Amino acid sequence: MSDPLIRIEDASPMGMVTLRAELNDGKAASALAFSGLEIPAPHQVTGTPEKGVLWMSPDELMIMTLPDASDAMVATLNEAFEGTHSLAVNVSDARSAFRLKGRDALVREVLAKLTPADMRPASLPVGRLRRTRLAQVPAAFWFTGDGEAMLICFRSVGGYVFDLLSKVAEEGTEVGYF
């Protein structure tokens, strides 16, 4: 029986809505406040994976909902942004999500084996999002707590990402960097 360095759980399905819009004119803030959500500061995460927001870029947010609530979120956003240049799309079926759990240093180590991103706690504290590369595909991850991280990627490469994570978390592969 092997004893992997960390636990890797499939966290799908997760409701995910991409919002691209002007985020600083108050419209987005009030639309999200209506749903009990808050726009994160750059690179930050607010709320939880069931009801939260990821800061993806200066004009892009990812809104996380319960799986059956994403269509309603799109409708809310479309109403709030009506008449302005914006885009709200339910991308739930286009994403995979994983939950990584274990000793904080090992969760960081497993990710560091696959990404060029700086995984030190000071550079990626709890609640900070990093969009980056995981081996050969794009991914985004953030720590929700000590030794607990969420990771999202395109669903078309979900199997690949799960295999990658499993491989670098195999028993006996600990580096001990962090």
Place this chain on the structure above:
Amino acid sequence: MLILTCPYCGVACDETELHPGGEAHLKRFGPDASDEDFEGYLFQRKNPRGVHFERWRHAYGCGKWFHAARHTVTLEVFGTYPAQVFEPPEKIRAAILAKLPDWETGA
């Protein structure tokens, strides 16, 4: 290893998170241009041992195109700046001149 900070989202990107876009600040020559100008626009590129202005895309991140000024021999990065300009901004030129007083703008 080359690290460029995306001027839009602020992430310190590893080179492998970026897609290279070649020489920056090319002037486009279109349908009414001379053959010589059109050929130059399509094929002629600078390849200096020294300061080089480049286009990069933050492909594994915010997805936006930006500019970078770096030294092709030392790999020193003088700065990154938004894509919506026709020439390197004053701040970037000053950073280059501070390190390389003999560097001539436009050379």
